[in-house]
Amino acid sequence: MTLLEVNSLSVTYRTPFGTVKALDDVSFTLNRGESIAVVGESGSGKSTLALAISRLLPPNARFRGSIIFDGVDLAKLSPGELRAVRGTGIFMVFQEPANSLNPVYKIKDQLMEAVKIRYLRSNEPFDEGGALKEIISTLRDVRMPDPEVIIERYPHQLSGGQIQRIMIAMGLLMRPKLYIADEPTSALDVTVQAQILKLLKDLKNEYNLSIIFITHDLAVASIIGDRVMVMYAGQIVEEGLMSDVVNKPYHPYTQGLLSSLPRISKHEGKLPIISGAVPSLINPPSGCRFHPRCPYATDTCIKVMPQLKSVENRRVRCHLYA
Amino acid sequence: MPEVLIKTKELSKWFLAKKYGLLERIFREKPVFVRAVDNVNITVERTLTTALVGESGSGKTTLGRLLTTLEAPTSGKIFFNGVDVTSLKGRELKRFRTRVQMVFQDPYSSLDPRMRVRDIIAEPLLARGVKGRDLSERVFKIMEEVGLEQSLAERRPSDLSGGQRQRVAVARAVISNPEFIVLDEPTSALDVSTQSQVLNLLAELQNRHKLTYLLITHNISVARYLSDKIMVMYMGKVVESGETLSVLKEPQHPYTQALIESIPDIGKRDLKPPTGEVGSLINPPSGCRFHPRCPFAMDICRREEPPMVEVKKGIYVACWLYVKR
Numbered sequence: 001m002t003l004l005e006v007n008s009l010s011v012t013y014r015t016p017f018g019t020v021k022a023l024d025d026v027s028f029t030l031n032r033g034e035s036i037a038v039v040g041e042s043g044s045g046k047s048t049l050a051l052a053i054s055r056l057l058p059p060n061a062r063f064r065g066s067i068i069f070d071g072v073d074l075a076k077l078s079p080g081e082l083r084a085v086r087g088t089g090i091f092m093v094f095q096e097p098a099n100s101l102n103p104v105y106k107i108k109d110q111l112m113e114a115v116k117i118r119y120l121r122s123n124e125p126f127d128e129g130g131a132l133k134e135i136i137s138t139l140r141d142v143r144m145p146d147p148e149v150i151i152e153r154y155p156h157q158l159s160g161g162q163i164q165r166i167m168i169a170m171g172l173l174m175r176p177k178l179y180i181a182d183e184p185t186s187a188l189d190v191t192v193q194a195q196i197l198k199l200l201k202d203l204k205n206e207y208n209l210s211i212i213f214i215t216h217d218l219a220v221a222s223i224i225g226d227r228v229m230v231m232y233a234g235q236i237v238e239e240g241l242m243s244d245v246v247n248k249p250y251h252p253y254t255q256g257l258l259s260s261l262p263r264i265s266k267h268e269g270k271l272p273i274i275s276g277a278v279p280s281l282i283n284p285p286s287g288c289r290f291h292p293r294c295p296y297a298t299d300t301c302i303k304v305m306p307q308l309k310s311v312e313n314r315r316v317r318c319h320l321y322a
Numbered sequence: 323m324p325e326v327l328i329k330t331k332e333l334s335k336w337f338l339a340k341k342y343g344l345l346e347r348i349f350r351e352k353p354v355f356v357r358a359v360d361n362v363n364i365t366v367e368r369t370l371t372t373a374l375v376g377e378s379g380s381g382k383t384t385l386g387r388l389l390t391t392l393e394a395p396t397s398g399k400i401f402f403n404g405v406d407v408t409s410l411k412g413r414e415l416k417r418f419r420t421r422v423q424m425v426f427q428d429p430y431s432s433l434d435p436r437m438r439v440r441d442i443i444a445e446p447l448l449a450r451g452v453k454g455r456d457l458s459e460r461v462f463k464i465m466e467e468v469g470l471e472q473s474l475a476e477r478r479p480s481d482l483s484g485g486q487r488q489r490v491a492v493a494r495a496v497i498s499n500p501e502f503i504v505l506d507e508p509t510s511a512l513d514v515s516t517q518s519q520v521l522n523l524l525a526e527l528q529n530r531h532k533l534t535y536l537l538i539t540h541n542i543s544v545a546r547y548l549s550d551k552i553m554v555m556y557m558g559k560v561v562e563s564g565e566t567l568s569v570l571k572e573p574q575h576p577y578t579q580a581l582i583e584s585i586p587d588i589g590k591r592d593l594k595p596p597t598g599e600v601g602s603l604i605n606p607p608s609g610c611r612f613h614p615r616c617p618f619a620m621d622i623c624r625r626e627e628p629p630m631v632e633v634k635k636g637i638y639v640a641c642w643l644y645v646k647r
Contacts, residue, residue, distance in 0.1 A: 041513040145599055161599070189377035190540065194584035194595035216514065219586040223593060246588045258588070260518045262547040265567060266525040271547065273522065274515035277483050 003177055003210050004030040004053070009065035011048050011057065018282040022048040024234045026065075027308075032177070035204055035211035037225030037242065039218050039257070043278045045234040046214045050182045053212070054092045055082050070177060087114070088121050091176035095183035097163040101155040107166055108151035111135045114173045135173065141203075142169045143195055161192040168196065172203060182214045197223050218257055222246055230254045233279055233289040240314025250316045252294045288319065296320060327502060327534050328366040328389060333398035335359040335384050339604050356603045358384040360558040361398070363630070366502070371528065371535040373549035373566065375542060375581075379600060380555040386504045386538045390422045391415065402502075420450060423495035427507035429487035433479040439465075439490055440475040446498040460497060467530075468493045468523060485516035489523065496527055506538045521547055542585050546570055554578045557603060557611040560630075564637035574639045577612045610642065618643055
């Protein structure tokens with residue numbers, strides 16, 4: 001059953017240096033209880049996508065397209081109507097969690113507010129004692145040691161890993177339908193990252209949560225995503241089932257990303273590289289945006305932009321598969 | 323057998339966790355310390371890469387700074403070519419520092435934004451009195467070697483991409499032919515596609531100039547690629563050391579095992595991270611510092627610190643599981 005349907009979403013930012021075309025014609029759907037990993041390098045538009053779906057784009061951004069969430073087009077909602085969707089409908093966790101909490105309130109008060117909002121929206125009577133019990137047990141779920149002690153603290157007294165877990169717990173307390181996480185584990189240590197990935201997977205199965213997980217790391221993506229969407233220079237270049245894509249990547253960029261994960265030792269030779277650098281989004285390359293770095297580029301690639309086409313079970317944007 | 327370049331003896335660095343001024347002294351309060359590096363004995367061999375891996379707070383960066391004399395140890399000694407560098411002062415210390423170099427994590431903040439690329443790269447040579455044509459020839463030669471076009475020489479760091487900036491930082495580190503280079507998370511700030519380019523470059527330079535690297539990283543696949551020897555740190559202690567491929571393939575210490583089980587990889591569907599949180603460095607756990615999170619913890623682990631024992635040829639582990647009693 002479809003929860004989210006994004007149709008030809010385009011986002012531009014107006015800057016003093018020109019118009020940045022951050023997202024170009026992005027369309028995809030997400031089912032209930034499904035997780036999709038969005039993978040790309042810096043400047044691929046993956047964070048813009050998250051901000052656009054949660055309607056949190058900065059004032060210099062313009063967007064086109066529709067975002068149908070649970071039957072409603074978010075693009076058409078007023079700020080007041082959007083408020084009602086945020087939290088219990090869509091919950092977002094950012095990479096730098098430190099700014100997500102209010103520094104002058106205790107953790108307990110901030111989590112309590114989340115529970116209160118959920119009760120309010122579902123028209124249930126709020127009971128503080130019951131809410132507190134729920135907070136403590138959710139904090140146990142996110143493997144927080146001594147939750148009774150932690151909730152009496154202020155955000156600055158906690159570590160990055162602890163705050164990230166508080167944010168994940170807050171997300172659970174709100175019971176959102178869609179959980180968007182933008183590089184939630186990139187600032188954390190590997191062991192903490194592994195704890196959080198494991199937790200998110202468990203929760204997805206337990207609460208039938210839909211997850212959009214944004215990351216630059218294909219290995220992290222492969223742990224959490226049922227499906228994967230690879231982005232390059234503001235466009236989707238490949239999208240499909242995770243196991244299909246990592247076992248047999250079609251797009252040359254996906255192939256490059258996969259092979260540039262270092263898995264050998266220097267004594268076995270050089271690491272495969274993707275030559276060149278990520279292009280400017282003010283003046284993107286003509287034709288296929290990946291052609292200047294692509295080992296298979298032909299004349300057609302320089303002149304004609306490839307469309308996102310269905311190939312077997314997935315979608316690929318490359319002339320090789322036309 | 324490569325010769326030993328650096329050897330440390332019971333090296334420790336404790337930082338004051340809280341101000342210890344006149345008032346505290348008058349009231350005879352005890353100073354509170356963070357034990358960033360605690361009683362560490364390591365060796366670094368010539369022409370090889372030794373990797374220091376561990377999570378944040380494990381002391382790997384502090385250990386790197388101690389070895390380059392950017393930080394003075396609280397106790398213990400560092401022998402560089404057999405000479406104790408912890409006792410060097412003044413001109414001798416300055417001379418020693420020309421023999422070591424460092425590449426930092428973030429090329430956006432480690433390069434002076436107001437200097438031109440050629441001046442940044444030339445700085446270590448200028449400090450040694452190299453001048454004129456000799457200087458510019460050597461700058462251009464090293465720029466070519468690290469893959470920077472000559473046209474970039476007059477540019478400033480803000481005109482360069484992340485990968486190019488890190489190449490400038492590498493060029494600056496190698497130009498003076500140092501005997502020892504510390505690479506502190508050299509690729510963590512870069513995109514995956516640029517990371518491989520910089521790793522290839524570092525391996526190539528090492529091979530050509532017989533460089534000795536100390537690689538500080540939290541990224542195990544970076545350590546696997548670039549290092550010959552690896553040392554795993556946990557809460558200021560080295561818990562396992564040995565040949566890289568052997569340690570990564572058959573980790574012996576329960577912490578190393580948990581660390582490797584936590585690394586996501588294609589085709590790995592489940593991760594098995596260690597439970598709990600890293601303990602406090604101010605009041606480290608008694609005995610073995612990993613015991614509160616260790617699935618094999620025994621009585622002795624809570625009471626006594628484990629000694630470093632050789633479990634296989636060249637593989638050293640600090641764990642009571644491997645001590646024959």
